[in-house]
Amino acid sequence: MQPSSAEVARTLAAGRLPGTAQVAYRPGPHQVRHATDPSGRVLLLVSIVSDLAAALRPTRASRGTALVLDVRDLPPAAGAPPLGRVWISGWPEPLTGVEARQAAVDFAEVVPTGDLLDVGRGCTLYRFEPAEIRLERAGTVRQIELAEYAAAEPDPLHERERDLLADLTDHHGPEITAFLRRQLGDLVPPDGADEPPPRVVRLDRYGMVVSLGGRGTRCRARLAFPRPLAGQAELAELLHPVLCRRRHQPQRPDQEWPVASSPDQVWSDR
Structure with a gap:
């Protein structure tokens, strides 16, 4: 989507x-x-x-x-x-x-x-x-x-997109990296690798775009949300189990965000 x-x-x-x-x-x-x-x-x-x-x-x-x-x-x-x-x-x-x-x-x-x-x-x-x-x-x-x-x-997240992305990177980096590793598997480098961690670089009501890899190997992947979002409040509700995963351990992994295990799109920056 x-x-x-x-x-x-x-x-x-x-x-x-x-x-x-x-x-x-x-x-x-x-x-x-x-x-x-x-x-x-x-x-x-x-x-x-x-x-x-x-x-x-x-x-x-x-x-x-x-x-x-x-x-x-x-x-x-x-x-x-x-x-x-x-x-x-x-x-x-x-x-x-x-x-x-x-x-x-x-x-x-x-x-x-x-x-x-x-x-x-x-x-x-x-x-x-x-x-x-x-x-x-x-x-x-x-x-x-x-x-x-x-x-x-107009997309309801566009007005706050820059601030939302900065918040995910600055305050929830480890949680987002772990989530993306669960979703994208081998596309995300393991901890300790020379490549930088993945970053969410775009958000819209339908999903997110993730930047992966380093110079010469960079690619992007798109993950779809389970439903179109009406605004920032619904985004916060959707991401809450991801960012507060320790509180949601009783849940099965597929309950944190019901998307397909593979991304909608993957494309190279080269």
Whole structure:
């Protein structure tokens, strides 16, 4: 089980990663503060004295201006595979009144910032329905169906992924290594080996990606969770028997995390 391309696109576009905007036939690109509302529509928070505001100002010959939002993933840990890069195009329109207030609430749900209080004075909120969505992953670009994108949800662990990975590495390293050895067998080097211990380098609602081996022998494996997770609380519940195994000795080993004994995927970094 893995995130679909539409889910990855929604996760990248959500607003928690930096993005740039290119306005058609205008200089650029521009750094932009963005978010998506619950329907996946793109919201742009733009200062009225910025170059982006000037670029978005419609001309007499055109009622609207096309824009492409470009967002790249930032891997949360060394050795982590990137989710990819998404381009979302559309025709942004400035919001006023009730629409601007609701958009500010939607924006704050993802990216709380004090500048939202200045909407209508020093800042303008723009919104657009995606007209085209392209996702690049592992050198391949594919177009995402608009209906699939609208129906998908951003990954609920993405916002805290970096902190969660750091916590597993810094505070639960031995427990995670022992768990991965039970799950992955000979793929995990024995204690005392010259190779570094395995590390969890990505987390999403469907599973985890593990980095194994050292320089020249590094590979990655993906382990699936028994069910898609709704958020951090369910992740903590799932990992509790793994991280507190001594308290769960009466349980059979296959009860700590009911996944298949072999990983979903194993691939080499070479």
